[in-house]
Amino acid sequence: MSMVRIDGVSRSFPAQRGGGAVKALEPIDLSVARNDFITILGPSGCGKSTLLRIVAGLDRPTIGTVAINGRGVTGPGRDRGMVFQSYTLFPWLTVAENVGFGLRESGVPAADRRATVAVWLDRVGLRSFADHYPKQLSGGMQQRTAIARALANNPDMLLLDEPFGALDNQTRSLMQELLLGIWERERKTILFVTHDIEEAIFLGSRVVVMSARPGRIKAIVPVDLPHPRHYTLKTSPEFSELKRRLTEEIRVEAVLAANEH
Numbered sequence: 001m002s003m004v005r006i007d008g009v010s011r012s013f014p015a016q017r018g019g020g021a022v023k024a025l026e027p028i029d030l031s032v033a034r035n036d037f038i039t040i041l042g043p044s045g046c047g048k049s050t051l052l053r054i055v056a057g058l059d060r061p062t063i064g065t066v067a068i069n070g071r072g073v074t075g076p077g078r079d080r081g082m083v084f085q086s087y088t089l090f091p092w093l094t095v096a097e098n099v100g101f102g103l104r105e106s107g108v109p110a111a112d113r114r115a116t117v118a119v120w121l122d123r124v125g126l127r128s129f130a131d132h133y134p135k136q137l138s139g140g141m142q143q144r145t146a147i148a149r150a151l152a153n154n155p156d157m158l159l160l161d162e163p164f165g166a167l168d169n170q171t172r173s174l175m176q177e178l179l180l181g182i183w184e185r186e187r188k189t190i191l192f193v194t195h196d197i198e199e200a201i202f203l204g205s206r207v208v209v210m211s212a213r214p215g216r217i218k219a220i221v222p223v224d225l226p227h228p229r230h231y232t233l234k235t236s237p238e239f240s241e242l243k244r245r246l247t248e249e250i251r252v253e254a255v256l257a258a259n260e261h
């Protein structure tokens, strides 16, 4: 049974001064099974973030519905953890306080909170930075904190919007392996937005390719690469073949998107 059902979801933004209405998404249908790792790949401005925000309950579709475990999404919920590209940590809280924030909000007693925070700080390799403030951390460390903060609440789903977009290549690779390791161990359901083809293949069980704006689903490409995945997979023939295929799909869309701007 699917965990998330996206049924005929479209989104238009009303006209702003000096412009027309923006149609961001054409009607989209997508079913996501429990434990799926879906990567959403598409050119800039195709509505990837809009779709993710709708699943998160941070935006509403103009038409259509999103249901999670059979219940319609009407707003954000603790069943969904979000991580964005820009570091959205609370600057006035330490790393440990950031990670424990959601637990505190839901009334988890201090001792349990401390234990859960310690587990997640260990998993993302930040135990010795527990008392640091975000501005004392590198970008990669801030993003690891954000991931730990999302996971500490034990959500069923993780919604990630280009979470590694601002990181250098090496850090990005390490973060991809970290996230895959967490997914392989915890069996979360993940929707991950990216415009990086290698990242989409390396992480995903299925890659959803979106068309240029207004976004619609152009193709869904299964990634039958075995787990656990190691970064050396990126140089395998199977990986190269998937990359070739997706590069072709995306290139057409990127040209369309560029001509429109």
Ligand SMILES: Nc1ncnc2c1ncn2[C@@H]1O[C@H](COP(=O)(O)OP(=O)(O)OP(=O)(O)O)[C@@H](O)[C@H]1O
Pocket (backbone or CB within 6 Å): 013, 014, 022, 023, 024, 042, 043, 044, 045, 046, 047, 048, 049, 050, 051, 195, 213
């Ligand atoms: N709140 C808003 N008001 C008006 N237009 C918006 C709003 N949010 C998004 N849009 C428009 O909808 C379209 C899709 O935006 P969205 O951010 O979802 O694309 P994206 O695929 O995530 O792009 P990128 O990869 O560049 O982040 C864009 O043309 C954007 O300008």
